[in-house]
Amino acid sequence: MxxxxxxxxxxxxxxxxxxxxxxxxxxxxxxxxxxxxxxxxxxxxxxxxxxxxxxxxxxxxxxxxxxxxxxxxxxxxxxxxxxxxxxxxxxxxxxxxxxxxxxxxxxxxxxxxxxWIDGVEPTPDIDPGSFARLGRITAHLHRHSRAWDRPRDFRRKAWTHATMVGPDAAWGQWQAAHGLDEGARDTVAHAMARAGAELAAYGEDAARFGLIHADLRLANLLIAGERTHIIDFDDCGFSWFMQDLAAALSFFEDHPRMPHWVTHWLRGYETVSHVGDADISVLPALITQRRVQLLAWGASHAHTEQVRSLGPDWNARCVTLCRDYLDGRLARRVGA
Missing domain, CATH: 3.30.200.20 (Phosphorylase Kinase; domain 1)
Structure with missing residues (x-):
């Protein structure tokens, strides 16, 4: 801890x-x-x-x-x-x-x-091998989720495009983020419209959408030697399985090492479960959508130390990520 x-x-x-x-x-x-x-x-x-x-x-x-x-x-x-x-x-x-x-x-x-689970919260300097272990663990979670006969009264939130970045999003409105001028708002809105359309086309059939952890960011991992432990299932719910990879990049979607993390996560995941071309292709939409969800979260938590620690340019970098998604640069970075 x-x-x-x-x-x-x-x-x-x-x-x-x-x-x-x-x-x-x-x-x-x-x-x-x-x-x-x-x-x-x-x-x-x-x-x-x-x-x-x-x-x-x-x-x-x-x-x-x-x-x-x-x-x-x-x-x-x-x-x-x-x-x-x-x-x-x-x-x-x-x-x-x-x-x-x-x-x-x-x-x-x-x-x-x-x-209690022993371990240390990783930093962005995390060994890429830890992301391979995370991918493998996540695949086991997903395999269990697909096969599990849930109790009749089982109920968790659904993390969809609407509940993540829509008008009634659970974490607030991204439009309330500080420092967004009209051009920035247009860029984010355009990116979210495209992401929504891509995700609608990708679909929510049982092979792609189910019960996931939904918040596998660095803060919810503990590294102990060669072991990676997942903690804090408080946000677990129903979403796209590949959303767990998007969440693993939370707050660091534009980090220079992000493409290496994605590559290693997918490599680890593939040791347990197959990732298809459509799953890879939808990653830029999921990554950008998650970042905008965090933009909304930051707007409603602007007073917290965690948001202040992101730095004064973090919101502007969110807009840049949206622009990279629209221009295809993000897809090239993750090999989609």
């Missing part, structure tokens, strides 16, 4: 809920919550009294309901049973993994505790 940052005040809502949640678990599973990450959810490291750690996720309100979260946990259970190394939810004293915890004067939030 990444370095621990100081705990928030007990008066802060997610921190107060994290402390209150400890009472749900057996004494051996209780510890002092220490904030690891505060983004959409609040994620805490729990140092166990007998040694070792756990991870406590305090869900943001209004994003997933209990059925959606239980569906995520059901997929993790099935992936684990199939031999894949994924985070494992921990049962509380009542035998349940999901709880709704509130404190006096504060709205409640869903909480889930997971086991």
């Amino acid at each position: 990444s370095d621990v940052v100081p705990s928030l005040s007990r008066a802060d809502s997610p921190c107060a809920i994290a402390h209150a949640a400890m009472a749900l678990y057996p004494p051996a599973e209780r510890g002092v919550p220490r904030l690891l990450c505060l983004s959409e959810n609040a994620t805490y490291r729990i140092d166990l009294p007998g040694g070792g750690h756990r991870v406590l996720r305090v869900h943001r309100p209004g994003y997933h309901d209990a059925t959606e979260i239980r569906s995520e946990l059901a997929w993790l259970d099935s992936l684990h049973d199939a031999g894949l190394q994924v985070p494992r939810p921990i049962c509380a004293m009542d035998g349940e993994r999901l709880h709704h915890v509130g404190t006096a004067g504060m709205p409640g939030r869903h909480v889930v505790m997971f086991d």
